[in-house]
Amino acid sequence: MLGNPATKLNGFRARISDMTKGLIIGGEFGNILVRQKTAQALELGELMIADTTNGQMLLQVFDLLYGSQLTQQHLELISGLKLEEDEKLELMDAKLRTYVLARLKNLAFISQNAAASAKTLPTFFTKVREIVAADVSFITTPLHPLFLGRLRSGSKVLEVPVSIDGRKALSHHILIAGTTGRGKSVLMTNLLWDLLNKDFAAMLVLDPHDEYYERLQKHPDAREQAVYYTPHNPPPGGRTLKIHIGQLTPRHFDGAVSWSDAQKQALHAYYNSYKDSWIEAVIREHNLKQQFHEGTLAVVKRTLMQLLGLDVEEENVLCRGIFDINAGQTTIPDIVNSLEQGKTVIIDTSSFHGNVEVLVGSMIAHMVLERHKTYSLQEMRSKPVVSIVLEEAPRVLGKDVLERGPNVFSTIAREGRKFNVGLLAITQLPSLIPREVLANINTKIILGIELKPERQAIIESAAQDLSSDERMIASLDKGEAIVTSNFLSFAMPIKIMHEEHKAAVKPRQSFDGLRMDVTE
Amino acid sequence: MKFAHLSDCHIGGWREPKLRDANTKSFRMAIEKCLNEKVDFILISGDLFNTAVPGIDSLRMAVEQLKKVKDTGIPVYYIAGSHDFSPSGKTMLDVLEHAGLAVNVARGEETYDNKIKLHFTVDKKTGAKITGMLGKKGSLETSYYYQLAKEHLESEPGFKIFMFHSALAELKPKELEEMDAMALSLMPAGFDYYAGGHVHVVDKQTIGRYKNIVYPGPIFPNNFSEVEKLKHGSFVIVDNGNVQHIPLPVHPAVCISIDAEQKTPTEVESLVKQQLLKNDLTNAIVAIRVHGCLRQGRPADVRWNDLFHDAYAKKAYFVMKNSNAFTSKEMEVIMVKEANVEEVEISLLQQHAGQFKLSANDVELAKRLMQSLSAEKADGERNVDFESRLHSELDNLLG
Numbered sequence: 001m002l003g004n005p006a007t008k009l010n011g012f013r014a015r016i017s018d019m020t021k022g023l024i025i026g027g028e029f030g031n032i033l034v035r036q037k038t039a040q041a042l043e044l045g046e047l048m049i050a051d052t053t054n055g056q057m058l059l060q061v062f063d064l065l066y067g068s069q070l071t072q073q074h075l076e077l078i079s080g081l082k083l084e085e086d087e088k089l090e091l092m093d094a095k096l097r098t099y100v101l102a103r104l105k106n107l108a109f110i111s112q113n114a115a116a117s118a119k120t121l122p123t124f125f126t127k128v129r130e131i132v133a134a135d136v137s138f139i140t141t142p143l144h145p146l147f148l149g150r151l152r153s154g155s156k157v158l159e160v161p162v163s164i165d166g167r168k169a170l171s172h173h174i175l176i177a178g179t180t181g182r183g184k185s186v187l188m189t190n191l192l193w194d195l196l197n198k199d200f201a202a203m204l205v206l207d208p209h210d211e212y213y214e215r216l217q218k219h220p221d222a223r224e225q226a227v228y229y230t231p232h233n234p235p236p237g238g239r240t241l242k243i244h245i246g247q248l249t250p251r252h253f254d255g256a257v258s259w260s261d262a263q264k265q266a267l268h269a270y271y272n273s274y275k276d277s278w279i280e281a282v283i284r285e286h287n288l289k290q291q292f293h294e295g296t297l298a299v300v301k302r303t304l305m306q307l308l309g310l311d312v313e314e315e316n317v318l319c320r321g322i323f324d325i326n327a328g329q330t331t332i333p334d335i336v337n338s339l340e341q342g343k344t345v346i347i348d349t350s351s352f353h354g355n356v357e358v359l360v361g362s363m364i365a366h367m368v369l370e371r372h373k374t375y376s377l378q379e380m381r382s383k384p385v386v387s388i389v390l391e392e393a394p395r396v397l398g399k400d401v402l403e404r405g406p407n408v409f410s411t412i413a414r415e416g417r418k419f420n421v422g423l424l425a426i427t428q429l430p431s432l433i434p435r436e437v438l439a440n441i442n443t444k445i446i447l448g449i450e451l452k453p454e455r456q457a458i459i460e461s462a463a464q465d466l467s468s469d470e471r472m473i474a475s476l477d478k479g480e481a482i483v484t485s486n487f488l489s490f491a492m493p494i495k496i497m498h499e500e501h502k503a504a505v506k507p508r509q510s511f512d513g514l515r516m517d518v519t520e
Numbered sequence: 521m522k523f524a525h526l527s528d529c530h531i532g533g534w535r536e537p538k539l540r541d542a543n544t545k546s547f548r549m550a551i552e553k554c555l556n557e558k559v560d561f562i563l564i565s566g567d568l569f570n571t572a573v574p575g576i577d578s579l580r581m582a583v584e585q586l587k588k589v590k591d592t593g594i595p596v597y598y599i600a601g602s603h604d605f606s607p608s609g610k611t612m613l614d615v616l617e618h619a620g621l622a623v624n625v626a627r628g629e630e631t632y633d634n635k636i637k638l639h640f641t642v643d644k645k646t647g648a649k650i651t652g653m654l655g656k657k658g659s660l661e662t663s664y665y666y667q668l669a670k671e672h673l674e675s676e677p678g679f680k681i682f683m684f685h686s687a688l689a690e691l692k693p694k695e696l697e698e699m700d701a702m703a704l705s706l707m708p709a710g711f712d713y714y715a716g717g718h719v720h721v722v723d724k725q726t727i728g729r730y731k732n733i734v735y736p737g738p739i740f741p742n743n744f745s746e747v748e749k750l751k752h753g754s755f756v757i758v759d760n761g762n763v764q765h766i767p768l769p770v771h772p773a774v775c776i777s778i779d780a781e782q783k784t785p786t787e788v789e790s791l792v793k794q795q796l797l798k799n800d801l802t803n804a805i806v807a808i809r810v811h812g813c814l815r816q817g818r819p820a821d822v823r824w825n826d827l828f829h830d831a832y833a834k835k836a837y838f839v840m841k842n843s844n845a846f847t848s849k850e851m852e853v854i855m856v857k858e859a860n861v862e863e864v865e866i867s868l869l870q871q872h873a874g875q876f877k878l879s880a881n882d883v884e885l886a887k888r889l890m891q892s893l894s895a896e897k898a899d900g901e902r903n904v905d906f907e908s909r910l911h912s913e914l915d916n917l918l919g
Contacts, residue, residue, distance in 0.1 A: 223666065234705040237706060326725055328690060508634050517629055
């Protein structure tokens with residue numbers, strides 16, 4: 001039999017009365033002053049609850065300071081006496097004499113299991129208490145959950161999983177910002193692991209450190225859902241990255257090479273005349289109807305050969321890199337098809353020069369975007385959202401890069417959401433990304449950032465007001481993060497755990513059709 | 521060392537008797553060339569037959585040819601392919617092997633840790649060490665490759681050949697983009713020759729530690745598009761490491777492509793006629809493709825019978841048309857009626873697969889079921905034998 005709800009609530013209130021950590025004693029909206037109860041240590045970033053008659057006010061500590069009933073002169077006198085005379089000397093009741101004050105900001109107002117923006121202040125002398133998981137029962141798992149971590153209150157971790165709507169968040173771009181060693185890779189691995197067997201999203205990872213495939217291999221669905229390309233000696237199941245040069249078009253080079261106008265014209269002239277074999281035509285110096293300066297054509301030829309790793313030896317085109325004149329005719333469509341099936345495609349770009357990586361990414365991104373542009377709204381809903389993971393994102397989204405002209409990634413940042421194509425940009429230097437691009441990224445996962453300008457860039461473009469969080473961001477330890485997103489009710493502090501990724505036990509394989517010999 | 525490499529013979533594959541005969545002639549021609557060239561052995565990389573239990577005529581012809589090869593002292597090594605594989609082992613290939621006409625090299629043992637350890641079959645005359653992996657429907661053999669113990673295969677000394685019946689992601693041709701393919705890295709590295717099948721292309725590539733990955737192409741084109749693209753069948757002879765593709769031009773192919781965009785049926789007819797007149801059709805397989813949307817009239821208004829009559833009058837061996845992409849603004853339904861039956865079936869299956877979200881394998885299975893069920897009783901075959909053949913074929917397909 002269910003108990004009386006009123007009795008249950010009273011019981012709950014009685015239980016939490018001893019969780020009181022302080023009392024509201026003043027301040028203003030967004031900067032509420034709380035006196036800390038002695039022996040209750042408040043932490044930066046800690047989540048607090050102020051119970052009001054209509055619901056609960058969710059607050060967060062953003063600053064800590066000392067308070068005292070004594071004047072500065074008295075404090076100095078007492079400290080002198082304690083230091084020089086008797087350490088046991090006390091003046092007034094120690095608990096009342098000095099204390100800690102905390103500044104709290106309003107995060108949300110919780111009423112009837114829903115959170116809304118806070119618009120009122122709790123009354124004077126309202127007790128504030130420690131948060132418990134039951135307070136945030138409004139944090140539920142969305143329809144297309146992308147698990148980010150567990151809710152964190154200061155350094156304490158609550159058993160409250162924080163998931164975001166993956167379809168929305170990924171198509172509206174995600175930024176992961178943090179200094180090296182703060183947990184960007186762990187977070188990215190967790191995200192990829194979580195998304196591997198989910199059919200609402202597909203991930204394309206350009207992996208300059210070649211770290212993710214190995215980590216994902218233990219996933220029970222890795223064989224079916226993870227596709228790995230590497231230029232040399234792939235592990236069993238991995239594919240040798242070969243791209244047929246006939247798949248290149250001049251616009252793939254946007255962002256990878258800075259061509260002059262004349263060079264661009266020459267590229268297009270070759271492409272228009274020779275279509276799929278235009279690169280070979282450039283290299284073999286085939287004729288063009290249009291006249292170009294000899295030097296222009298020589299530079300175009302040299303640049304292409306160098307970038308694509310091609311050589312000519314006795315009339316034969318030799319392929320030294322990933323670009324090939326025979327193999328890899330379907331590599332880019334294969335990758336895009338895998339993405340359309342919701343798979344995760346990881347490309348080991350560790351041995352690439354930066355511009356080759358951009359070129360490969362650009363070829364794939366162009367095809368994904370083009371294909372998505374042809375889909376009807378209904379088709380789009382049935383297809384997974386494609387997210388392109390860009391490590392060290394300023395290499396393609398940096399101000400200096402975009403000043404030379406837009407590339408496919410800046411196009412996706414601007415209009416990809418319409419076509420269910422998003423970016424997942426990872427960087428330790430968000431300030432290098434232009435403000436308008438940052439503003440287009442609706443979800444930001446902020447890990448510890450030491451440099452002030454980097455913190456500022458993030459704070460200024462966050463979905464929620466983080467203006468008072470600078471100190472908190474600076475103090476984030478490894479694995480601690482703040483998630484700000486249009487798809488979350490408030491900027492959520494989370495803890496990213498090193499999830500235990502155990503290898504799956506595979507069922508025994510039978511070998512129908514193979515002739516089994518008697519053991520030799 | 522001199523050996524031949526055949527694949528995708530698909531004996532009994534075409535529904536049209538004339539094309540089935542041409543396929544047979546092509547196979548005979550390949551065997552004849554192998555004998556003339558005095559090869560040391562012959563490799564068949566899957567799909568010798570079009571089904572696991574082929575018709576009597578197909579079987580008789582294959583046995584006859586393989587017997588001729590055996591009598592000359594040339595061994596034949598084979599693997600089962602996606603068409604003639606059978607999970608139950610009830611495949612005619614098995615019968616051929618038991619009759620001593622060919623040796624299945626896809627053999628090995630299962631290790632305690634659920635790996636498959638393939639064994640080498642050593643060719644007595646040349647000492648070549650041959651092994652391989654069968655092909656299965658819907659590329660299901662890929663899971664076998666994941667369980668393949670490769671170390672002993674890679675460290676084995678001597679001249680080694682690996683036979684496979686799979687599409688390789690890195691080497692897939694552009695037009696077969698939709699085909700399932702596996703990573704090259706699943707195969708053992710360091711062999712001297714990779715005898716491929718399944719993908720109907722003529723190709724020879726080397727990628728990293730995998731040298732001489734060869735697809736010889738089918739013995740005879742398998743469908744309309746392959747007639748257009750390949751014109752004829754082919755196989756490979758490897759003579760002391762030198763890989764040579766041998767064409768099998770049993771009939772010349774005359775491929776006519778007409779753009780019907782903004783034309784009338786009469787104009788289309790006259791364009792086809794011009795092409796028929798211009799080309800020498802003697803003994804040729806004539807493939808007429810019409811595409812585009814008519815300005816007026818319907819595709820059904822094109823008098824195909826007359827055109828076919830003209831072609832046969834010029835001694836064409838067989839005439840076929842493809843009007844899949846031939847439409848009119850008013851009557852698109854007619855287009856479906858006019859298209860080649862097999863293509864309509866495939867297109868309908870694909871449309872329904874989209875609606876019901878079936879997997880690609882189900883579409884393939886449905887295609888194969890329809891093909892099996894449309895088989896006719898062979899000459900001299902008893903009703904009861906025909907029935908049991910059909911039953912066994914369906915059992916195989918439905919696994």
